[in-house]
Amino acid sequence: MTVTSIDVLDSVVDITAQTESDTISESLITTVLQLTPANQVLVLDYNSEATPEFMVVACSDIFLYEDERDAIERVIKNCVLIGENIVEYSNDDNQALLAVPVRCGEKGEIEAVVFCKADELKGDEVQLIEGLTKIYENYQKIISASERDGLTGLYNRKVLTSKIDLLLDRFLIQGDTILDCPSSTHWVCLFDVDQLKIINDSLGHVYGDEILLLITAIMKQVFSEDDILFRYGGDEFVVIMHPQSREEMESTVRRFMQAVHERDYGQAKDVAISLGAAAISEDEMNAITVIGYADQALYKAKQNGRSQLAFYEDLIASGELQSFVPEDDVEMF
Numbered sequence: 502m503t504v505t506s507i508d509v510l511d512s513v514v515d516i517t518a519q520t521e522s523d524t525i526s527e528s529l530i531t532t533v534l535q536l537t538p539a540n541q542v543l544v545l546d547y548n549s550e551a552t553p554e555f556m557v558v559a560c561s562d563i564f565l566y567e568d569e570r571d572a573i574e575r576v577i578k579n580c581v582l583i584g585e586n587i588v589e590y591s592n593d594d595n596q597a598l599l600a601v602p603v604r605c606g607e608k609g610e611i612e613a614v615v616f617c618k619a620d621e622l623k624g625d626e627v628q629l630i631e632g633l634t635k636i637y638e639n640y641q642k643i644i645s646a647s648e649r650d651g652l653t654g655l656y657n658r659k660v661l662t663s664k665i666d667l668l669l670d671r672f673l674i675q676g677d678t679i680l681d682c683p684s685s686t687h688w689v690c691l692f693d694v695d696q697l698k699i700i701n702d703s704l705g706h707v708y709g710d711e712i713l714l715l716i717t718a719i720m721k722q723v724f725s726e727d728d729i730l731f732r733y734g735g736d737e738f739v740v741i742m743h744p745q746s747r748e749e750m751e752s753t754v755r756r757f758m759q760a761v762h763e764r765d766y767g768q769a770k771d772v773a774i775s776l777g778a779a780a781i782s783e784d785e786m787n788a789i790t791v792i793g794y795a796d797q798a799l800y801k802a803k804q805n806g807r808s809q810l811a812f813y814e815d816l817i818a819s820g821e822l823q824s825f826v827p828e829d830d831v832e833m834f
Protein backbone atom coordinates (compact mmCIF):
# COMPACT_ATOMS: atom_id res chain seq x y z
CA MET A 502 0.00 0.00 0.00
CA THR A 503 1.51 3.33 -1.07
CA VAL A 504 0.44 6.23 1.03
CA THR A 505 1.14 9.69 -0.36
CA SER A 506 1.44 12.95 1.57
CA ILE A 507 -1.79 14.07 -0.07
CA ASP A 508 -3.60 11.00 1.32
CA VAL A 509 -2.34 11.82 4.81
CA LEU A 510 -3.24 15.49 4.41
CA ASP A 511 -6.76 14.58 3.26
CA SER A 512 -7.24 12.35 6.26
CA VAL A 513 -6.01 15.06 8.66
CA VAL A 514 -8.48 17.48 7.08
CA ASP A 515 -11.22 14.89 7.52
CA ILE A 516 -10.43 14.22 11.19
CA THR A 517 -10.16 17.91 12.09
CA ALA A 518 -13.41 18.77 10.27
CA GLN A 519 -15.34 16.90 12.98
CA THR A 520 -16.83 18.87 15.85
CA GLU A 521 -18.00 16.08 18.15
CA SER A 522 -16.10 13.39 20.01
CA ASP A 523 -18.04 10.51 18.49
CA THR A 524 -17.67 11.62 14.90
CA ILE A 525 -13.91 12.14 15.26
CA SER A 526 -13.58 8.55 16.50
CA GLU A 527 -15.43 7.30 13.43
CA SER A 528 -13.32 9.49 11.18
CA LEU A 529 -10.11 8.14 12.74
CA ILE A 530 -11.26 4.56 12.13
CA THR A 531 -12.09 5.27 8.47
CA THR A 532 -8.68 6.91 8.01
CA VAL A 533 -6.74 4.06 9.61
CA LEU A 534 -8.61 1.53 7.44
CA GLN A 535 -7.88 3.57 4.30
CA LEU A 536 -4.23 4.42 4.89
CA THR A 537 -2.84 1.35 6.63
CA PRO A 538 -3.09 -2.45 6.30
CA ALA A 539 -5.30 -2.54 9.44
CA ASN A 540 -8.53 -4.35 8.65
CA GLN A 541 -10.22 -4.02 12.03
CA VAL A 542 -10.12 -0.95 14.28
CA LEU A 543 -11.63 -0.12 17.67
CA VAL A 544 -11.64 3.05 19.75
CA LEU A 545 -12.20 2.39 23.45
CA ASP A 546 -12.81 4.82 26.28
CA TYR A 547 -10.76 3.99 29.36
CA ASN A 548 -11.65 4.85 32.95
CA SER A 549 -9.76 3.00 35.68
CA GLU A 550 -12.50 3.80 38.22
CA ALA A 551 -15.44 2.58 36.15
CA THR A 552 -16.81 -0.90 35.64
CA PRO A 553 -16.11 -2.01 32.99
CA GLU A 554 -12.88 -0.06 32.60
CA PHE A 555 -13.08 -0.10 28.79
CA MET A 556 -16.08 0.95 26.72
CA VAL A 557 -16.23 0.74 22.92
CA VAL A 558 -16.98 4.19 21.50
CA ALA A 559 -16.51 3.37 17.82
CA CYS A 560 -15.67 0.28 15.81
CA SER A 561 -14.99 -0.71 12.17
CA ASP A 562 -17.87 -2.54 10.42
CA ILE A 563 -16.05 -5.81 10.91
CA PHE A 564 -14.61 -6.60 14.30
CA LEU A 565 -14.06 -10.19 15.33
CA TYR A 566 -13.52 -10.21 19.05
CA GLU A 567 -14.40 -13.63 20.35
CA ASP A 568 -11.70 -15.56 18.42
CA GLU A 569 -8.80 -13.78 20.04
CA ARG A 570 -10.41 -12.30 23.10
CA ASP A 571 -7.51 -13.08 25.45
CA ALA A 572 -4.83 -11.70 23.16
CA ILE A 573 -6.81 -8.55 22.39
CA GLU A 574 -7.54 -7.88 26.06
CA ARG A 575 -3.90 -8.49 26.99
CA VAL A 576 -2.61 -6.02 24.39
CA ILE A 577 -5.13 -3.33 25.39
CA LYS A 578 -4.51 -3.75 29.12
CA ASN A 579 -0.71 -3.76 28.69
CA CYS A 580 -0.95 -0.59 26.63
CA VAL A 581 -2.69 1.20 29.51
CA LEU A 582 -0.41 -0.36 32.13
CA ILE A 583 2.84 0.53 30.39
CA GLY A 584 1.48 3.72 28.84
CA GLU A 585 2.98 3.00 25.41
CA ASN A 586 2.14 1.38 22.07
CA ILE A 587 1.98 -2.40 22.27
CA VAL A 588 2.36 -4.61 19.18
CA GLU A 589 1.88 -8.34 19.46
CA TYR A 590 1.41 -11.17 16.96
CA SER A 591 -1.43 -13.51 17.90
CA ASN A 592 -0.57 -17.21 17.81
CA ASP A 593 -3.87 -18.34 16.33
CA ASP A 594 -3.96 -16.66 12.94
CA ASN A 595 -0.73 -14.70 12.97
CA GLN A 596 -2.41 -11.34 12.99
CA ALA A 597 -0.69 -8.19 14.21
CA LEU A 598 -2.42 -6.58 17.18
CA LEU A 599 -1.60 -2.95 17.97
CA ALA A 600 -2.86 -0.79 20.84
CA VAL A 601 -2.04 2.94 21.02
CA PRO A 602 -2.82 5.01 24.15
CA VAL A 603 -4.72 8.30 23.84
CA ARG A 604 -3.84 10.88 26.50
CA CYS A 605 -6.65 13.37 26.29
CA GLY A 606 -7.34 13.73 30.03
CA GLU A 607 -6.81 17.04 31.82
CA LYS A 608 -3.57 15.83 33.47
CA GLY A 609 -2.30 13.88 30.47
CA GLU A 610 -3.76 10.63 31.73
CA ILE A 611 -4.84 7.89 29.32
CA GLU A 612 -8.54 8.21 28.54
CA ALA A 613 -8.82 6.05 25.43
CA VAL A 614 -7.06 3.33 23.44
CA VAL A 615 -7.00 2.86 19.67
CA PHE A 616 -6.74 -0.82 18.83
CA CYS A 617 -5.98 -2.22 15.34
CA LYS A 618 -5.72 -5.67 13.82
CA ALA A 619 -3.86 -6.38 10.54
CA ASP A 620 -2.29 -9.29 8.66
CA GLU A 621 1.00 -7.49 9.05
CA LEU A 622 2.14 -4.12 10.37
CA LYS A 623 5.57 -2.72 9.44
CA GLY A 624 7.38 -0.14 11.55
CA ASP A 625 6.39 2.84 9.38
CA GLU A 626 2.76 1.68 9.36
CA VAL A 627 2.74 1.56 13.15
CA GLN A 628 4.23 5.08 13.10
CA LEU A 629 1.48 6.27 10.76
CA ILE A 630 -1.24 4.90 13.06
CA GLU A 631 0.54 6.47 16.01
CA GLY A 632 0.69 9.84 14.19
CA LEU A 633 -3.00 9.74 13.24
CA THR A 634 -3.85 8.85 16.84
CA LYS A 635 -1.83 11.87 18.01
CA ILE A 636 -3.86 14.17 15.72
CA TYR A 637 -7.02 12.56 17.07
CA GLU A 638 -5.79 13.07 20.64
CA ASN A 639 -4.97 16.76 20.08
CA TYR A 640 -8.31 17.39 18.47
CA GLN A 641 -10.19 15.60 21.24
CA LYS A 642 -8.49 17.95 23.71
CA ILE A 643 -9.64 21.00 21.74
CA ILE A 644 -13.22 19.72 21.59
CA SER A 645 -13.20 18.87 25.28
CA ALA A 646 -11.87 22.37 26.17
CA SER A 647 -14.56 24.00 24.03
CA GLU A 648 -17.21 22.20 26.10
CA ARG A 649 -15.91 23.51 29.44
CA ASP A 650 -16.37 26.78 31.30
CA GLY A 651 -13.07 28.62 31.79
CA LEU A 652 -13.56 29.58 35.45
CA THR A 653 -15.12 26.48 37.00
CA GLY A 654 -14.18 23.71 34.57
CA LEU A 655 -17.81 22.57 34.52
CA TYR A 656 -19.60 21.87 31.22
CA ASN A 657 -20.72 25.09 29.57
CA ARG A 658 -24.08 26.15 28.18
CA LYS A 659 -23.20 24.94 24.67
CA VAL A 660 -23.25 21.31 25.84
CA LEU A 661 -26.33 21.64 28.06
CA THR A 662 -29.01 21.65 25.39
CA SER A 663 -27.40 18.76 23.53
CA LYS A 664 -27.24 16.67 26.76
CA ILE A 665 -30.94 17.26 27.53
CA ASP A 666 -31.95 16.69 23.91
CA LEU A 667 -30.08 13.39 24.05
CA LEU A 668 -32.22 12.33 27.03
CA LEU A 669 -35.40 13.43 25.27
CA ASP A 670 -34.37 11.55 22.10
CA ARG A 671 -34.10 8.44 24.22
CA PHE A 672 -37.73 8.88 25.28
CA LEU A 673 -38.71 9.21 21.61
CA ILE A 674 -36.66 6.24 20.46
CA GLN A 675 -37.73 3.97 23.29
CA GLY A 676 -41.31 5.21 23.26
CA ASP A 677 -41.56 4.88 27.01
CA THR A 678 -39.90 6.14 30.15
CA ILE A 679 -36.18 5.64 30.51
CA LEU A 680 -36.70 3.67 33.65
CA ASP A 681 -38.59 0.66 34.83
CA CYS A 682 -39.72 2.67 37.84
CA PRO A 683 -42.19 5.33 36.66
CA SER A 684 -41.79 7.45 39.80
CA SER A 685 -38.13 8.07 38.91
CA THR A 686 -37.18 10.68 36.39
CA HIS A 687 -34.32 12.94 35.38
CA TRP A 688 -34.47 16.42 36.89
CA VAL A 689 -33.19 19.75 35.70
CA CYS A 690 -32.15 22.16 38.47
CA LEU A 691 -31.30 25.74 37.58
CA PHE A 692 -29.85 27.85 40.36
CA ASP A 693 -28.55 31.37 40.73
CA VAL A 694 -26.44 32.91 43.50
CA ASP A 695 -28.48 35.41 45.50
CA GLN A 696 -27.35 39.00 45.14
CA LEU A 697 -23.88 38.31 43.86
CA LYS A 698 -23.82 41.88 42.55
CA ILE A 699 -23.77 43.22 46.11
CA ILE A 700 -20.81 40.94 46.95
CA ASN A 701 -18.98 41.97 43.77
CA ASP A 702 -19.61 45.64 44.43
CA SER A 703 -18.55 45.52 48.07
CA LEU A 704 -15.69 42.98 48.04
CA GLY A 705 -14.62 42.95 44.40
CA HIS A 706 -15.13 40.73 41.37
CA VAL A 707 -12.27 38.40 42.31
CA TYR A 708 -14.02 37.68 45.60
CA GLY A 709 -17.19 36.94 43.63
CA ASP A 710 -15.18 34.54 41.44
CA GLU A 711 -13.93 32.76 44.55
CA ILE A 712 -17.50 32.26 45.73
CA LEU A 713 -18.46 30.76 42.36
CA LEU A 714 -15.48 28.37 42.67
CA LEU A 715 -16.40 27.34 46.21
CA ILE A 716 -19.98 26.69 45.15
CA THR A 717 -18.64 24.56 42.27
CA ALA A 718 -16.63 22.53 44.78
CA ILE A 719 -19.76 21.99 46.91
CA MET A 720 -21.68 20.88 43.80
CA LYS A 721 -19.01 18.26 43.12
CA GLN A 722 -19.19 17.04 46.72
CA VAL A 723 -22.96 16.83 47.06
CA PHE A 724 -24.19 15.71 43.65
CA SER A 725 -23.60 12.21 42.41
CA GLU A 726 -21.10 11.14 39.74
CA ASP A 727 -24.13 10.34 37.61
CA ASP A 728 -25.39 13.92 37.71
CA ILE A 729 -24.13 16.34 35.05
CA LEU A 730 -22.95 19.78 36.21
CA PHE A 731 -22.94 22.93 34.11
CA ARG A 732 -22.17 26.58 34.54
CA TYR A 733 -24.97 28.09 32.55
CA GLY A 734 -23.41 31.56 32.48
CA GLY A 735 -22.77 34.38 34.96
CA ASP A 736 -23.86 33.21 38.40
CA GLU A 737 -26.28 30.59 37.05
CA PHE A 738 -25.64 26.85 37.21
CA VAL A 739 -27.55 23.80 36.02
CA VAL A 740 -27.53 20.22 37.27
CA ILE A 741 -29.13 17.41 35.31
CA MET A 742 -29.86 14.88 38.03
CA HIS A 743 -29.87 11.18 37.25
CA PRO A 744 -33.24 9.37 37.45
CA GLN A 745 -34.65 9.34 40.96
CA SER A 746 -37.83 10.04 42.87
CA ARG A 747 -38.94 13.53 43.83
CA GLU A 748 -38.16 12.77 47.50
CA GLU A 749 -34.61 11.64 46.80
CA MET A 750 -33.97 14.56 44.52
CA GLU A 751 -35.39 17.08 46.98
CA SER A 752 -33.33 15.72 49.83
CA THR A 753 -30.07 16.10 47.81
CA VAL A 754 -30.97 19.58 46.60
CA ARG A 755 -31.85 20.80 50.10
CA ARG A 756 -28.58 19.33 51.41
CA PHE A 757 -26.75 21.21 48.68
CA MET A 758 -28.50 24.51 49.44
CA GLN A 759 -27.74 24.12 53.11
CA ALA A 760 -24.07 23.32 52.43
CA VAL A 761 -23.77 26.46 50.27
CA HIS A 762 -25.39 28.53 53.00
CA GLU A 763 -23.27 27.09 55.84
CA ARG A 764 -19.91 27.39 54.07
CA ASP A 765 -17.55 30.00 55.48
CA TYR A 766 -16.83 32.58 52.75
CA GLY A 767 -14.78 34.89 54.92
CA GLN A 768 -15.98 38.46 54.62
CA ALA A 769 -18.99 37.54 52.51
CA LYS A 770 -21.84 36.67 54.86
CA ASP A 771 -25.04 34.77 54.20
CA VAL A 772 -24.21 33.51 50.71
CA ALA A 773 -27.24 31.64 49.42
CA ILE A 774 -28.77 30.37 46.21
CA SER A 775 -32.27 30.15 44.76
CA LEU A 776 -33.14 27.06 42.80
CA GLY A 777 -35.83 26.13 40.28
CA ALA A 778 -36.43 22.48 39.42
CA ALA A 779 -38.41 20.67 36.73
CA ALA A 780 -38.78 17.01 35.86
CA ILE A 781 -37.66 15.87 32.41
CA SER A 782 -40.67 13.91 31.28
CA GLU A 783 -41.41 12.13 28.03
CA ASP A 784 -43.94 14.83 27.08
CA GLU A 785 -41.31 17.53 26.73
CA MET A 786 -40.38 18.66 23.25
CA ASN A 787 -36.89 20.03 23.57
CA ALA A 788 -34.18 21.19 25.92
CA ILE A 789 -35.20 24.85 25.69
CA THR A 790 -38.68 23.97 26.96
CA VAL A 791 -37.32 22.01 29.93
CA ILE A 792 -34.79 24.68 30.89
CA GLY A 793 -37.57 27.24 30.48
CA TYR A 794 -39.68 25.38 33.08
CA ALA A 795 -36.80 25.35 35.57
CA ASP A 796 -36.17 29.03 34.84
CA GLN A 797 -39.77 29.95 35.58
CA ALA A 798 -39.54 28.07 38.88
CA LEU A 799 -36.26 29.88 39.68
CA TYR A 800 -37.91 33.21 38.94
CA LYS A 801 -40.65 32.38 41.46
CA ALA A 802 -38.08 31.32 44.06
CA LYS A 803 -36.39 34.72 43.68
CA GLN A 804 -39.73 36.56 43.71
CA ASN A 805 -40.86 34.75 46.87
CA GLY A 806 -37.85 35.91 48.88
CA ARG A 807 -34.76 34.06 47.53
CA SER A 808 -32.77 31.25 49.23
CA GLN A 809 -35.44 28.71 48.41
CA LEU A 810 -36.36 25.82 46.15
CA ALA A 811 -39.34 25.92 43.78
CA PHE A 812 -40.72 23.13 41.62
CA TYR A 813 -42.27 23.97 38.26
CA GLU A 814 -44.86 21.19 38.61
CA ASP A 815 -45.99 22.51 42.04
CA LEU A 816 -46.34 26.06 40.73
CA ILE A 817 -48.48 24.84 37.82
CA ALA A 818 -50.62 22.71 40.17
CA SER A 819 -51.17 25.62 42.56
CA GLY A 820 -51.98 28.01 39.73
CA GLU A 821 -49.01 30.28 40.59
CA LEU A 822 -47.70 29.64 37.09
CA GLN A 823 -49.62 29.16 33.87
CA SER A 824 -48.46 26.43 31.55
CA PHE A 825 -46.35 28.11 28.90
CA VAL A 826 -44.31 26.67 26.07
CA PRO A 827 -41.46 28.92 25.01
CA GLU A 828 -40.65 29.35 21.32
CA ASP A 829 -37.67 27.37 20.05
CA ASP A 830 -35.83 30.40 18.80
CA VAL A 831 -36.42 32.67 21.78
CA GLU A 832 -33.30 33.66 23.70
CA MET A 833 -34.62 33.25 27.23
CA PHE A 834 -31.97 34.46 29.60
Ligand SMILES: Nc1nc2c(ncn2[C@@H]2O[C@H](COP(=O)(O)OP(=O)(O)OP(=O)(O)O)[C@@H](O)[C@H]2O)c(=O)[nH]1
Binds near residue numbers: 652709736
Ligand atom coordinates in the same frame (compact mmCIF):
# COMPACT_ATOMS: atom_id res chain seq x y z
N1 LIG B 1 -17.48 37.68 40.28
C1 LIG B 1 -18.19 37.35 39.23
N2 LIG B 1 -19.41 37.90 39.07
C2 LIG B 1 -20.14 37.54 37.99
C3 LIG B 1 -19.66 36.61 37.05
N3 LIG B 1 -20.60 36.46 36.09
C4 LIG B 1 -21.63 37.25 36.43
N4 LIG B 1 -21.35 37.90 37.58
C5 LIG B 1 -22.15 38.89 38.30
O1 LIG B 1 -23.27 38.24 38.84
C6 LIG B 1 -24.31 39.20 38.99
C7 LIG B 1 -25.55 38.54 38.47
O2 LIG B 1 -26.59 39.39 38.62
P1 LIG B 1 -28.06 38.91 38.85
O3 LIG B 1 -28.14 37.42 38.90
O4 LIG B 1 -28.90 39.62 37.88
O5 LIG B 1 -28.37 39.50 40.24
P2 LIG B 1 -27.82 39.14 41.64
O6 LIG B 1 -27.02 40.29 42.16
O7 LIG B 1 -27.12 37.83 41.67
O8 LIG B 1 -29.16 39.09 42.47
P3 LIG B 1 -30.37 38.05 42.34
O9 LIG B 1 -31.56 38.87 42.01
O10 LIG B 1 -30.47 37.44 43.69
O11 LIG B 1 -30.04 37.06 41.28
C8 LIG B 1 -23.89 40.44 38.18
O12 LIG B 1 -23.50 41.47 39.06
C9 LIG B 1 -22.69 39.97 37.39
O13 LIG B 1 -21.73 40.95 37.17
C10 LIG B 1 -18.37 36.05 37.23
O14 LIG B 1 -17.87 35.24 36.45
N5 LIG B 1 -17.68 36.44 38.34
